[in-house]
Amino acid sequence: MSILDRPSSSGISGGGVTGRQAWGLFWLLVAALVAWLVFAVWPDWLNAILISKKAFVSAILNGITLAGLYFLVASGFTLIFGLMRNVNLAHGSLYLLGAYIGYEVTSRTGYWLLGVAAGFAVLALVGVVMQVFVFRRLEGDDLRQTLVSIGISIVAADLMLAVWAGGTYQITTPEWLDGALTLPVITAVRSNGASVFLTYPLYRVVVLAAAIVIGVGLWLMLNKTRVGMMIRAGVDDRAMLSASGVNVHAVFAIVFAVGAGLAGFAGVVGGSALSVAPGEDVRYLLASLVVVIVGGMGSITGAAIGALLIGLAEQIGLVYFPTYGIVLTFVIMVVTLAVRPQGIMGKAR
Amino acid sequence: MRMHRRTLLALAVFTGLTAPSMALAADDTIKIGLLATFEGPFTVLGEDGERGAMTAVNEMNGTVAGKKVEIVKGSSDASPDSAVRAARKLVEQDGVKVLVGPLSGDEGIAVKDYAKTQPNVTFINGTSAAQDTTLRNPAENFFRFSTDGAQWMAGLGTYAFNDKGYKKVATVAEDYSFPYTQVFGFMAEFCKAGGHVPSKSWVPIGNKDFSSVIAAIPEGVDAIYVALGGADAVNFLTQYQQSGGTAPLIGGSITVDQTVLTSKGKLRDVLKGTPSAGPTADTNDAPAWKAFVDAYKKQPGAFPSPSLFAHGYYVDMKATLLALDKVGGDVSDGGAKLRDALSKLSFDTPTGKVSLDKNRNAIADIYLTEVTEGSDGNLLNKLVKVVPQVNQTLGIPEDEFMKLGAVSRDNPSCP
Numbered sequence: 194m195s196i197l198d199r200p201s202s203s204g205i206s207g208g209g210v211t212g213r214q215a216w217g218l219f220w221l222l223v224a225a226l227v228a229w230l231v232f233a234v235w236p237d238w239l240n241a242i243l244i245s246k247k248a249f250v251s252a253i254l255n256g257i258t259l260a261g262l263y264f265l266v267a268s269g270f271t272l273i274f275g276l277m278r279n280v281n282l283a284h285g286s287l288y289l290l291g292a293y294i295g296y297e298v299t300s301r302t303g304y305w306l307l308g309v310a311a312g313f314a315v316l317a318l319v320g321v322v323m324q325v326f327v328f329r330r331l332e333g334d335d336l337r338q339t340l341v342s343i344g345i346s347i348v349a350a351d352l353m354l355a356v357w358a359g360g361t362y363q364i365t366t367p368e369w370l371d372g373a374l375t376l377p378v379i380t381a382v383r384s385n386g387a388s389v390f391l392t393y394p395l396y397r398v399v400v401l402a403a404a405i406v407i408g409v410g411l412w413l414m415l416n417k418t419r420v421g422m423m424i425r426a427g428v429d430d431r432a433m434l435s436a437s438g439v440n441v442h443a444v445f446a447i448v449f450a451v452g453a454g455l456a457g458f459a460g461v462v463g464g465s466a467l468s469v470a471p472g473e474d475v476r477y478l479l480a481s482l483v484v485v486i487v488g489g490m491g492s493i494t495g496a497a498i499g500a501l502l503i504g505l506a507e508q509i510g511l512v513y514f515p516t517y518g519i520v521l522t523f524v525i526m527v528v529t530l531a532v533r534p535q536g537i538m539g540k541a542r
Numbered sequence: 543m544r545m546h547r548r549t550l551l552a553l554a555v556f557t558g559l560t561a562p563s564m565a566l567a568a569d570d571t572i573k574i575g576l577l578a579t580f581e582g583p584f585t586v587l588g589e590d591g592e593r594g595a596m597t598a599v600n601e602m603n604g605t606v607a608g609k610k611v612e613i614v615k616g617s618s619d620a621s622p623d624s625a626v627r628a629a630r631k632l633v634e635q636d637g638v639k640v641l642v643g644p645l646s647g648d649e650g651i652a653v654k655d656y657a658k659t660q661p662n663v664t665f666i667n668g669t670s671a672a673q674d675t676t677l678r679n680p681a682e683n684f685f686r687f688s689t690d691g692a693q694w695m696a697g698l699g700t701y702a703f704n705d706k707g708y709k710k711v712a713t714v715a716e717d718y719s720f721p722y723t724q725v726f727g728f729m730a731e732f733c734k735a736g737g738h739v740p741s742k743s744w745v746p747i748g749n750k751d752f753s754s755v756i757a758a759i760p761e762g763v764d765a766i767y768v769a770l771g772g773a774d775a776v777n778f779l780t781q782y783q784q785s786g787g788t789a790p791l792i793g794g795s796i797t798v799d800q801t802v803l804t805s806k807g808k809l810r811d812v813l814k815g816t817p818s819a820g821p822t823a824d825t826n827d828a829p830a831w832k833a834f835v836d837a838y839k840k841q842p843g844a845f846p847s848p849s850l851f852a853h854g855y856y857v858d859m860k861a862t863l864l865a866l867d868k869v870g871g872d873v874s875d876g877g878a879k880l881r882d883a884l885s886k887l888s889f890d891t892p893t894g895k896v897s898l899d900k901n902r903n904a905i906a907d908i909y910l911t912e913v914t915e916g917s918d919g920n921l922l923n924k925l926v927k928v929v930p931q932v933n934q935t936l937g938i939p940e941d942e943f944m945k946l947g948a949v950s951r952d953n954p955s956c957p
Binding site for chain 2: 371471473
């Protein structure tokens with residue numbers, strides 16, 4: 194995985210010491226600027242340009258939390274692609290199905306966490322079933338696998354429309370996740386000298402935390418466990434892994450289960466933060482496609498970087514140029530494809 | 543060769559299937575196209591529109607002038623191109639001569655433009671309420687018995703300024719012609735009364751994540767005017783509640799409609815007490831309205847009270863059927879008689895008298911409302927005041943009104 198490559202590529206090789214120092218200085222300056230933007234009380238001219246500090250800092254925070262959600266969806270997508278070369282275009286449907294199942298379980302039992310668990314478990318099972326009964330039959334035939342996955346997504350969308358109709362569902366979050374946090378960020382100073390602090394929905398912070406925990410967990414699984422070792426070996430050379438006596442099919446099934454389960458998990462978490470409605474499947478499929486294209490197919494770190502870029506672009510676009518906001522996302526994708534076609538963390542194949 | 547035979551067979555089966563139904567249509571049935579959003583973010587709205595239209599059809603026992611009414615449904619997803627595609631299918635493939643729809647603002651403008659290319663087909667609006675569907679460059683064969691989005695706001699701006707005491711209001715609305723029209727209608731009165739609108743946020747239709755938009759609303763406003771529909775409204779209101787927002791809201795007509803008020807979740811707390819205006823009020827005591835509610839509730843899946851969409855489709859479908867009845871169901875002359883009957887039509891709806899102006903746009907009563915919790919726990923729009931017979935120029939002389947300019951993101955403006 195690309196995470197492993199990082200130390201070697203950024204090592205002492207080449208005469209890059211001064212170059213590295215320059216980059217270090219550059220990032221330090223960027224970090225200082227961001228810290229100043231977040232913590233200082235803004236002068237009026239800056240408020241005039243960027244609407245208000247509250248708007249700017251919130252857009253950044255929202256971008257990061259949205260990125261957390263995108264990462265949850267895209268990490269499964271990229272994992273499945275990395276190992277099986279299978280662009281699973283039904284991934285968005287897995288997200289939506291997870292959200293609906295989460296809604297049903299939560300509203301019937303009253304336990305949100307149970308809904309989240311059900312979203313993961315049921316979709317993991319669906320993933321295994323898809324892998325065993327559909328994709329295993331078409332092994333090695335990438336194009337047919339992709340086309341079949343499109344077919345599955347269309348059928349699934351209509352079936353879900355039949356069962357849950359076209360309404361908008363909101364998964365109710367428990368009391369302890371409600372309300373807003375007051376962050377130690379001063380957005381403005383009132384005329385009487387009192388500081389106005391930024392408030393931020395607690396639930397979104399939890400989404401971000403969940404994404405980070407899962408990201409780290411995935412990284413540990415891939416790099417510190419035996420299964421992870423097999424998966425990484427499979428990404429690099431599938432035939433050789435199989436020749437060395439590993440049950441490749443079992444590894445495939447595990448990856449599909451984890452990938453689909455993560456999509457279902459993201460569905461419940463995302464359906465609680467935003468809402469569940471038909472069409473979400475395509476939205477999240479598109480988002481994860483863009484995230485993975487930008488970040489690099491098959492790389493977890495890439496998915497994280499891609500999700501961060503796309504999440505920030507969407508939110509900043511929404512606040513500062515709403516009509517053309519969507520263009521920003523695709524400009525990022527076009528530039529990536531033009532400059533680095535394999536994606537930011539992707540390996541040239 | 544095999545392909546060829548198969549094609550022939552398919553053709554034979556196809557003509558065999560369609561021929562009898564076409565023959566049947568010519569005799570004793572009248573086909574009416576019903577175009578609404580049965581997919582996409584406005585699905586719930588479209589489904590309720592259909593309930594309204596079917597209420598009107600059932601009221602006439604499904605027949606008009608002794609002929610059976612056959613409803614052919616067309617589905618769009620609230621985008622103008624999908625509406626035109628569905629309208630083309632209904633007109634050019636299904637051969638309807640009378641079409642009721644569409645539902646949403648931009649769709650209305652697109653279908654009006656399409657209507658110009660089909661002079662022999664009569665188009666009656668569904669609930670699309672963009673001002674320029676009928677005000678500027680109208681089509682001769684497009685009729686709107688439901689009023690437009692600016693008319694729906696009659697009385698709200700003055701009420702917010704005088705009775706509620708809001709001096710500074712920020713707006714959040716979707717970025718297309720209907721919300722422009724609604725904001726125009728609200729601001730026309732609110733700015734005139736002396737109010738200010740320091741910030742207007744236009745968000746793409748189908749947007750999910752409103753938290754950044756909420757954060758960009760200036761701190762010092764007295765209230766937030768929200769003109770969002772369906773899923774967008776649910777998302778905005780939920781996230782507004784989550785972000786701990788405290789400024790009171792003013793609702794656009796479809797923001798506090800039954801399609802949103804019946805949503806589950808915590809957004810109910812945010813909505814209580816929200817003033818709004820529109821073509822209906824849930825607590826209307828008029829017997830005609832109560833009778834309409836009872837008839838509407840017989841439809842499968844009906845809301846506790848008909849939404850604006852059920853009402854709009856009902857009024858437009860009812861007008862269509864009444865006019866068809868007058869001409870004996872005869873549209874063989876390319877619909878000329880029918881259009882004549884429609885433009886002269888004036889009738890009593892559940893919400894008062896409706897007649898058309900010279901642009902074939904309705905003049906009707908508008909209801910000022912406030913959201914309250916009903917005795918059974920459902921949220922309802924309580925009737926505050928009726929603004930009688932509002933016309934499209936909001937009572938302003940036409941030449942003066944046209945000088946205000948076309949509705950857009952930046953017009954009107956009073957920062």
